[in-house]
Amino acid sequence: MEALIDYLLQFGQLNQQQVDLVKSKARVVDLKKDGYFSEAGKIANQVAFVSDGILRVCYYNNRGEEITRYFIDEHNFAVDLNSFSTQIPSSEYIQAITDCRLIVFSSEALRELSLTIIGWDGIINKITSKSLVEKVNRISPMLAEDAKTRYLSFLEKFPHLANRIPLSLLASYLGITQSSLSRIRRNI
Known part of the structure; x- marks a missing residue:
């Protein structure tokens, strides 16, 4: 849990009461290798911080072949952002490729944090922006x-x-x- 707090503090300030609230809204989930954090066809309703292990984001192409888009390792967040934000079914799977320990927030817990902690949305926006830039930088050069x-x-x-x-x-x-x-x- 401390790794999560350290990560969040890179993007904004939280006092001890706010840190305690964040911790109270999170739950630790152990996901076994090959287990799914989220699945295509379902609406993403939780966000995970990878405390230990590696996840992969994958999908099936029109020929039924499984394609790995990218990997998510320790001290990074995992969510199908499009599905989570727009509440539409996901087109991707997020699967554990090693045993994983995740710190998970439900959409309701994140909403409560947003309503309670001044500056929470700013922290989340900075993390989201950083993640999207990293995603583009991972994928774009590979095309050429x-x-x-x-x-x-x-x-x-x-x-x-x-x-x-x-x-x-x-x-x-x-x-x-x-x-x-x-x-x-x-x-x-």
Whole structure:
């Protein structure tokens, strides 16, 4: 829980009473590997802070192939923001690829924090903006790079994830086959 508070304090100020209120509105959830935090077709009604573990955001394309969009590791928030904000069914899954410990807020808990803590919305807006910029910076360069360059970029940007993610999921994220990824890794 302290990691969450430290993270929040990077984006704004909270006094001890506000910190205690935030803690009281959160609940710790242990999500086993392969479990889902949220699923396509359902409305996202909670937000998670990843205390420990790695989640992935994925979807199925029109050929029924599973595509990994990105990974969410420790000290980051996980939510299908479009579904959560607009209350429409999600088009993506958020799945644990390792055992995870999540600090979860319901939409009702976040609403109560917003109504009670002056400055809470500002903190959340700054976190959301930072996350969206990081998401664009993760995805945009990959569109123009070849497979080897995408893999090397991934290693450079996320060295702490490379050995924690199954090759099949990393290949899906990079947009290549697992055999191509194995070949690239052998030749490096």
